[in-house]
Structure formats: C-alpha cells, structure tokens
Amino acid sequence: MITPKIIPQYRRLFEILRKHILEGIYKEGDLLPSEYELCQLYGMTRPTVRQSLSTLANEGYIRKHQGKGSIVHNLPREIGILSVAGTTSAVGNRNLKTTIIVKPVLVQWPSDFMFPLTELEKESGCIYMERVRFLDDIPIFYDITYIANINLPRITSRQFENRSLFQILRDHYNIEIKGGDQRIKAITATSKTGRLLHLRKEQPVLHLERKLETNNPGLFLYSSIFCNTEKYSIFGRF
Amino acid sequence: MITPKIIPQYRRLFEILRKHILEGIYKEGDLLPSEYELCQLYGMTRPTVRQSLSTLANEGYIRKHQGKGSIVHNLPREIGILSVAGTTSAVGNRNLKTTIIVKPVLVQWPSDFMFPLTELEKESGCIYMERVRFLDDIPIFYDITYIANINLPRITSRQFENRSLFQILRDHYNIEIKGGDQRIKAITATSKTGRLLHLRKEQPVLHLERKLETNNPGLFLYSSIFCNTEKYSIFGRF
DNA sequence: TTATTTAACTTGTATTTACAAGTAAAAATA
DNA sequence: TATTTTTACTTGTAAATACAAGTTAAATAA
Numbered sequence: 001m002i003t004p005k006i007i008p009q010y011r012r013l014f015e016i017l018r019k020h021i022l023e024g025i026y027k028e029g030d031l032l033p034s035e036y037e038l039c040q041l042y043g044m045t046r047p048t049v050r051q052s053l054s055t056l057a058n059e060g061y062i063r064k065h066q067g068k069g070s071i072v073h074n075l076p077r078e079i080g081i082l083s084v085a086g087t088t089s090a091v092g093n094r095n096l097k098t099t100i101i102v103k104p105v106l107v108q109w110p111s112d113f114m115f116p117l118t119e120l121e122k123e124s125g126c127i128y129m130e131r132v133r134f135l136d137d138i139p140i141f142y143d144i145t146y147i148a149n150i151n152l153p154r155i156t157s158r159q160f161e162n163r164s165l166f167q168i169l170r171d172h173y174n175i176e177i178k179g180g181d182q183r184i185k186a187i188t189a190t191s192k193t194g195r196l197l198h199l200r201k202e203q204p205v206l207h208l209e210r211k212l213e214t215n216n217p218g219l220f221l222y223s224s225i226f227c228n229t230e231k232y233s234i235f236g237r238f
Numbered sequence: 239m240i241t242p243k244i245i246p247q248y249r250r251l252f253e254i255l256r257k258h259i260l261e262g263i264y265k266e267g268d269l270l271p272s273e274y275e276l277c278q279l280y281g282m283t284r285p286t287v288r289q290s291l292s293t294l295a296n297e298g299y300i301r302k303h304q305g306k307g308s309i310v311h312n313l314p315r316e317i318g319i320l321s322v323a324g325t326t327s328a329v330g331n332r333n334l335k336t337t338i339i340v341k342p343v344l345v346q347w348p349s350d351f352m353f354p355l356t357e358l359e360k361e362s363g364c365i366y367m368e369r370v371r372f373l374d375d376i377p378i379f380y381d382i383t384y385i386a387n388i389n390l391p392r393i394t395s396r397q398f399e400n401r402s403l404f405q406i407l408r409d410h411y412n413i414e415i416k417g418g419d420q421r422i423k424a425i426t427a428t429s430k431t432g433r434l435l436h437l438r439k440e441q442p443v444l445h446l447e448r449k450l451e452t453n454n455p456g457l458f459l460y461s462s463i464f465c466n467t468e469k470y471s472i473f474g475r476f
Numbered sequence: 477t478t479a480t481t482t483a484a485c486t487t488g489t490a491t492t493t494a495c496a497a498g499t500a501a502a503a504a505t506a
Numbered sequence: 507t508a509t510t511t512t513t514a515c516t517t518g519t520a521a522a523t524a525c526a527a528g529t530t531a532a533a534t535a536a
Contacts, residue, residue, distance in 0.1 A: 272516060272517085273517070274516085284517095291517095302517070302518090303516085303517075304516075304517045305515080305516050305518095306516065306517075307515095307517075308517085
C-alpha cells in the first residue's frame with residue numbers, strides 16, 4: 001500500500017535547502033537567507049523555519065551563529081560507526097541505500113579468518129554476504145559480513161535490500177548487539193574494492209575488522225568493512 | 239573571569255536528564271516521564287521540554303517514539319584505544335619513545351581549524367606542538383597538538399620528551415580528560431608525514447582529528463594524529 | 477580622521493494555543 | 507472468549523507573540 005504521506009513543512013524546507021547546498025547554490029561559507037527572509041519566501045512561521053535549520057545544523061550542513069546567521073558548512077560529512085553497531089544507525093536518517101553484491105549464502109569459514117573461532121562456530125558454518133551501502137548515491141561502505149549459522153532459520157532467504165541487518169536480527173531472531181572489538185587500518189584500495197567504492201586504484205581506504213557480541217552468548221557477528229572516506233569522515237564519541 | 243551566565247531552562251533540564259541516565263536512575267529501555275509530566279515537574283512549557291528532549295535525542299541518549307514516549311538509549315560509549323585519551327595509554331607497556339618535532343610554542347590558531355572554536359579559545363591563542371611516537375623503533379603516530387592557552391602557565395617550557403602530555407596536564411594543572419569527539423579518515427601520506435613515519439610517499443595513512451573534553455569546562459585539547467598502520471592496527475572496544 | 481555610540485538586523489529562548497497522528501489499554505461487541 | 511471499537515494518552519507539527527542577546531554597519535562625537 002502506498003502512503004501518500006503529507007510531508008511536513010519543516011521537512012520540505014529542509015530538503016530544499018539541503019539540495020541547494022549539495023548542488024552548490026549555497027557554497028561553503030555562504031550565509032543562508034535569514035530566518036525572517038525564509039519565513040516570507042516559503043510562507044512559514046519562524047518556529048517552522050527554525051526546525052528546518054536546526055535539522056540542517058544537526059546533520060552538519062550549516063552552522064548557526066547568534067546575531068550573524070546560518071553559515072553553510074558543506075565539509076566532508078561524518079559517519080558514526082566507531083561505537084555504533086551498524087552502518088544504518090551510523091548515518092542517521094540520511095539517504096542510505098544498499099545493494100547486495102553477494103546474497104546471504106551458507107559457506108565454509110575462510111581458512112585464515114580475521115578472528116579466532118570457537119569449535120561451535122566452525123562446525124556451524126558461516127553465513128556470508130557482501131553489500132555496498134550508498135549515502136546520497138555515493139558508495140561509502142563495502143561490507144563483508146560473516147555470521148555463524150547458529151539458530152538463524154531461513155536467514156539466507158530474507159530480503160536485505162535497503163534494510164538494516166541489525167534490524168532483521170532484532171525483529172526476527174531477537175538478537176541484540178551488545179558491544180564488540182574492532183581494528184582499523186588505512187590501506188590501499190584493491191581493484192575490487194576500488195571498483196565497488198568508485199575509487200581510483202591505489203586510493204586510500206579505511207578498513208575495519210569487527211567482532212560484535214550479541215545477547216546470545218555464543219553468537220558473534222563478524223564484518224570486514226571498507227570505507228570510502230574521501231568525502232565523509234567516520235566519527236565517534238567517547 | 240568567571241561568567242555567571244544564565245543557563246537556559248531547556249539546557250538545565252537536558253543536564254538533569256542526562257545525569258539521571260548516566261547515573262542509571264533511568265536505565266536502558268526505560269521510558270522517560272512524558273513531556274506533560276516533565277512540564278509539570280520542572281515548571282516549563284512543552285516547547286521548552288521538547289527542546290531538552292530533542293537535544294538528548296541528538297546526542298544519542300534517548301529515542302523518541304510518537305505515541306509512545308522517549309526511551310532511554312544509553313549506548314555504551316566507546317572505550318579502548320580509539321577512546322583512550324592519549325597514545326601512551328593506547329599501546330600499553332610496550333617500548334614507546336617520543337621525539338619532539340616542534341616544541342610547545344604559543345601561536346595563533348589556524349584560520350581554518352578543524353573544529354569550531356569559542357571566542358575565549360580564539361582570544362587565548364594556541365599552544366602548538368608536534369611529536370612523533372615510536373613503537374619498537376617504528377614511527378607509528380605523528381601527533382599535532384593544539385591547546386587553548388587558558389590557565390596553563392609555563393607550559394611551553396616543560397619537558398615533553400618521553401612523557402605523556404596527559405600526565406603533565408594532570409600532575410601540574412589538575413586537568414583530566416573526560417571524553418571527546420573524533421573523526422577518522424584514510425588519506426595519502428604527504429611528503430612530510432611520509433618522511434616522519436618512514437613511509438613511501440603516496441602510502442595510506444590513518445588520520446584522526448580529535449577534540450578532547452576536560453574537567454575544565456572551557457578547555458579542550460585538539461589533536462591531529464597521523465598513524466602508520468602498515469604494521470600495527472588501531473584497535474578498540476565498544 | 478579616529479574612536480565611540482547607536483540602530484538595525486540577526487539568532488536564542490520561552491510562552492500559549494491548537495490540532496494531527498501514533499500507541500496502548502480499556503470498553504464494547506460479536 | 508475473541509475480536510473490534512473506543513478512549514485516553516503520547517509525541518509531531520504549526521502558528522502567533524514577545525523579549526533577550528550577539529553582530530554589524532551606519533551615524534555620531536571626539
């Protein structure tokens with residue numbers, strides 16, 4: 001069923017201004033029209049305009065200065081992943097799309113796996129998948145995911161397109177991510193990585209190897225993530 | 239000079255709720271009091287309460303659900319190397335050596351500094367230093383440190399060779415690191431970076447930009463760290 | 477001319493009011 | 507009993523209004 005949802009006014013203005021910034025109509029360092037001008041231009045009241053601007057500021061598109069105005073700050077965007085479970089929650093409610101490179105399949109674990117495995121994990125086999133995640137149509141993450149095939153019926157037939165792996169695990173299997181380990185390196189893009197992330201060969205790529213713990217004590221999620229940090233940075237708080 | 243600034247109401251409520259969450263009075267998954275209840279409890283109107291809650295939501299402490307309420311989401315903050323204050327504690331008790339590239343000097347802040355600065359910071363000027371840290375005689379970190387020159391007498395004449403900056407700040411100025419933000423990118427080594435880290439030019443380097451909060455509310459530490467991850471990975475837990 | 481003050485304009489904070497829309501549990505119905 | 511409907515309560519969106527506080531440039535005074 002299609003939902004002809006009414007888009008809130010503040011959201012509409014947010015999208016317009018965001019588009020203008022991304023298209024370069026407002027450039028880095030420019031002052032946006034004042035709140036009062038935006039009210040008149042778009043027929044809204046100031047609280048509504050301010051909600052648009054505060055959303056823009058939260059996502060890093062502008063910086064507000066009291067007495068001065070809103071200044072465009074279209075710097076490389078930041079993506080939070082260092083302390084957050086998945087790439088979906090890392091990017092907030094921005095325009096995130098996913099394409100599947102390798103659908104979930106049951107395979108043997110690689111012989112030289114990046115983390116040591118328990119006997120149970122080795123015996124259970126490995127659910128393997130590859131995805132590329134796009135932010136505003138720019139490929140940002142090339143995720144290779146490995147999960148031990150322990151109590152995950154029918155997972156290989158589920159639809160992962162544009163959905164969060166973690167959400168599927170939570171909704172269908174009651175699996176929550178509790179924490180994890182990770183290693184980070186800067187490496188040079190291989191030809192495959194470069195192709196998937198639209199990078200020239202030999203370009204630097206961020207490589208994360210992660211082991212995530214779940215509320216199921218024996219079950220871990222492993223992932224090898226290659227990040228295109230040319231335009232977006234990865235950020236974290238601690 | 240101490241500024242007895244008036245703290246806005248919404249900020250006051252934000253701090254109270256944040257503290258309650260961090261102290262565990264509201265636990266992960268709990269529902270916060272409803273907006274109306276908070277209004278009555280703290281004698282504010284709903285827009286004001288909503289501003290507090292939206293700030294909490296933006297910083298990841300709660301999640302709001304229409305029709306349901308605000309649910310506490312006190313994500314485990316990062317710990318470990320990526321979250322640890324300095325590079326000294328990052329490498330444990332291994333053989334860490336430090337050489338000073340640029341001794342601490344008082345300079346102007348760079349015009350396009352990596353983080354926004356307060357007026358006080360801008361006025362105070364910037365203590366600048368560059369160091370390279372070796373692990374087992376391999377250069378691993380090239381640190382550029384920036385500190386606002388606020389209440390740090392004689393810091394430029396102190397001895398930083400083979401000592402932790404954080405230890406000096408703690409021992410001599412009673413400054414403790416409380417937390418911070420960081421951004422991570424994979425970049426290509428510049429000629430200077432490559433030379434200092436013994437890398438061929440064009441090699442990938444991990445670049446961290448960090449803003450560290452201290453127990454002194456107005457004082458932050460900034461650093462730009464270039465990591466040679468050829469042999470060692472950066473690791474972290476969360 | 478130079479320095480200071482003023483005025484105009486900007487965003488920040490806050491109240492009041494109203495209705496829309498989502499959620500969950502109680503009440504009514506089959 | 508099981509299902510559906512209603513109701514109460516929650517957050518979401520939006521307007522109109524007021525004053526505080528920071529910034530900038532024009533007007534004024536030295």
